[in-house]
Amino acid sequence: PIGGIKETQEMLDFCAEHGVASDIEVITSNFPIPGFGVVPINAFVLRGSEPVLVDTGTVVESAEFMSALRSVIDPADLRWIWLTHTDLDHIGSLHQLLAENPRIRVITTFLGVGIMSLSAPLPMDRVYLVNPGQKISVGDRTLTAFKPPAFDNPSTTGFYDDRSKT
Numbered sequence: 001p002i003g004g005i006k007e008t009q010e011m012l013d014f015c016a017e018h019g020v021a022s023d024i025e026v027i028t029s030n031f032p033i034p035g036f037g038v039v040p041i042n043a044f045v046l047r048g049s050e051p052v053l054v055d056t057g058t059v060v061e062s063a064e065f066m067s068a069l070r071s072v073i074d075p076a077d078l079r080w081i082w083l084t085h086t087d088l089d090h091i092g093s094l095h096q097l098l099a100e101n102p103r104i105r106v107i108t109t110f111l112g113v114g115i116m117s118l119s120a121p122l123p124m125d126r127v128y129l130v131n132p133g134q135k136i137s138v139g140d141r142t143l144t145a146f147k148p149p150a151f152d153n154p155s156t157t158g159f160y161d162d163r164s165k166t
Contacts, residue, residue: 023047024164025072029061031089041089045072046161050079050139052107057092065093076101080128080138083108085153086115095120107136107143112155130157 025045030038043065044054051073057065069075075097081104084090097104107128108116116122130136130145143159160166 024166027057027065027068027072029057029065029068031058031061039089043069045069045078046138046141046164047073048138048140048163050141051077052080052082052138052141052143053078053097054082055084055090056081056094056097058089059092062092062096066096069093078104080104081106082143082159083112083155084158085151085156086112087153091116091120098123098126109155109157112157115155132157 023046025047027043027045029041029043031041032038041058042055043057046052046054053069053073057069066075078097078101081094081097083094083106086108094106098106105126105128106122107130108122109131110129113122113124113127113129128136132145132147135142135144141161141163143161145157145159148156148158
């Protein structure tokens with residue numbers, strides 16, 4: 001069968017033998033909605049010379065998120081946080097990370113900064129503002145901001161990563 005245990009192990013062995021490894025880590029979480037199921041919530045770490053964390057987990061599961069993040073990367077090694085948007089399921093550990101690592105800068109939109117200012121303002125000297133179409137160099141990657149075709153928050157901004165081609 002395609003994708004069976006044997007084939008998966010063969011692919012893992014091939015990758016190990018040839019030094020093939022992903023430079024993007026996924027930190028997964030599921031938030032239960034009683035009677036309906038779960039909402040998957042993901043954050044990502046883009047490894048590189050200036051590591052980027054994409055979103056910072058939920059507010060209610062901040063401790064769990066930080067533990068999962070530490071299993072992937074030392075937060076002191078992060079240089080950037082890209083906020084896709086400012087909903088509570090994306091900013092949960094943001095201020096803790098800013099407090100722990102004075103070198104982290106936050107990439108977001110003007111609207112994102114405005115929304116954050118209503119409850120937990122961002123230190124403006126650590127904010128890098130982007131608009132759709134703009135590019136930012138983060139070490140050995142160039143991220144190009146774009147407005148996704150579907151979104152649930154007007155500050156939502158995705159990016160295209162020239163290194164991973166995603």
